[in-house]
Each structure stands twice: as C-alpha cells, then as structure tokens.
Amino acid sequence: MIQSSDLPDRVKKRSLSIFQFIAEAEGKIHGMDPADVHFHEVGAMDSILDVIGVCLALESLDASTIIVSPVPTGTGKLRMAHGLYPIPAPATAELLRGVPLSEFTAKGELTTPTGAGIVKALASAFGPLPAGTIDRIGYGAGTKNFEHPNVVRAVLYEQEQEKTCYETIVVLEAQVDDSTGETLGFAMEKLFEVGALDVYHTPVYMKKNRPGVLVTVLCHPASSAICEETMLAETSTFGVRRSEWKRRALARQWVQVETPFGLVRVKQALEGETIMRQSPEYEDAAQAARSFGVPLETVYREVYKQLND
Structure with missing residues (x-):
C-alpha cells in the first residue's frame, strides 16, 4: 500500500522502516515470521496514519537529523487481547531495546508500540539538543489525563556551524x-x-x-x-569489542540543487563560511537517473554544473 502510493520516496522509506521494526518486534513476541505479521497486528488504521503523518511532517520540515530525549514508558499494568501485562507492553519493550529510557515515572502507558517504532526507526541520536538556534516549537497534547502535562514537544532548530x-x-x-x-x-x-x-x-x-x-x-x-x-x-x-575515539569533523550542511532531473540534495563540508567540499546525495541522484533514464554520471555532472554557476 505504501510502496505503491504517491508519497515522496523518503516518506515511503521512513514509513516502511518503522513498520518493519514493528513487524519484527510483533513477530518475535508472537513467534512468527515478520513477513506474516498483518497490519491488524501492528496497529489499526490510526497507527498507519500516525506513522505516515509523522514522516510527512518531517519531510515538510526537511528534517535530516532527529534527536530524541530518553523515552518514558510509564508504569503499571495494561490489559491487552492476551491478558494483563506490565508496562511497557511486550512489543514496546522489544522495540525499545538499546534505546535510552527516562527516569520519569507515571502510572499508565506513555509509549505505545507505534511510538516506540517511530523512535527506533527515525532517531539519529538520543539526548539533549546540541548547540544551535531554535527556529520553531510545536506542542501536541494527548487526550488522557495524568498528574503531569500530557504533552509532546518538538523543536526545529539550526545546528551551529562551527569551524570544526x-x-x-x-x-x-x-x-x-x-x-x-x-x-x-x-x-x-x-x-x-x-x-x-x-x-x-x-x-x-x-x-x-x-x-x-x-x-x-x-x-x-x-x-x-x-x-x-x-x-x-x-x-x-x-x-563485540568496543572502544571510544575522539574525531575532528568539519561542520556539515545540506542544500537542495534544482536540475533538469529534479531536486538533488547536496552535502557540504564547511570550515567557517568556506565550503571545503560538496557531494551530491547518491539516493537522490540515483532516483533521478532511474526516473529520466539517464546515466548516474549525467545527473552528477548537472548537479556540479549548477553548483558552479
């Protein structure tokens, strides 16, 4: 359904990734192959709309990096089709493996499998916002009443472009x-x-x-x-062996370049205000090449031509 839709490619990719994570979690819980998990098992139509709505919103904002605070799950019991279960629900707990959880506690379910799937698939990192400038702030209020405000906050910000x-x-x-x-x-x-x-x-x-x-x-x-x-x-x-390293990295930013084959994103590396190097996004260029039936190098040359004009 999603693959055959007219949704933007990145929205399709993100949406399918979310449902893949949810299907894998539900499949593991129910002892079945993820490919055999049906939509009614991963959520009703409202979950499908939630997932696609989130991905469309991110596409509208052109959000490439998504940072999420530690996730609160809530406490207590939850009645499900198979009986009474502790919070988080089994599928939610499976999806949140490897995800930092918040110390914040409240009675009731704060994170559903759909929400956990969205976070698992889309989060670039977890923790506080890095240095930057806030552009816009949005709030979404839930309908359930808690002792705390039942609100999710989203912040759109521009990360500071440091020299390195x-x-x-x-x-x-x-x-x-x-x-x-x-x-x-x-x-x-x-x-x-x-x-x-x-x-x-x-x-x-x-x-x-x-x-x-x-x-x-x-x-x-x-x-x-x-x-x-x-x-x-x-x-x-x-x-698995694990070690931590410090690395020096140039600041990076994304720009969109208009070409005869459509928009292509370009990643730029900056030192101060100077563009040190830039590289077209392969997925965008490859999609353009397929759509217009031209060699990939033709798309690349056109992107660099527009950048140099």
Missing part, C-alpha cells in the same frame, strides 16, 4: 570466519538502519590460518547499544 568540531564516536569490531557474504551484506544493511555512521569489512587471517572478515562499525554513543545487539544477532560472532 570534536566529537566522540564508538568503534565496534568483531572478527568472523564462518559468516557468508550474504549474511555480512545483510548485517551491514541492518546496521545502517539502526543508526551506524559507517560499516566496513576488512579481510583478515585468523587462528588456524582461516581467512575471515573484520567487521568494523562506527556509531554515535547513543546508537552503540543497538548496533552491538545487531552485530550479535546478524553475524556469527560470540562477542
């Missing part, structure tokens, strides 16, 4: 000699889905002269737990 910045990244490593190429390729896809900054494979020789692969994952500290879990689940490794 130093940040902490986590490096995760595991060596495997009994995973297939297909398995490692799939693991790489899953790692990017849960927030990895980069994933690469290095050929190595292991004990008993066995050729193997060193799987290396770079991620933000907030995403490290879920990346570790993904490595353990999707590869044959029995453990």
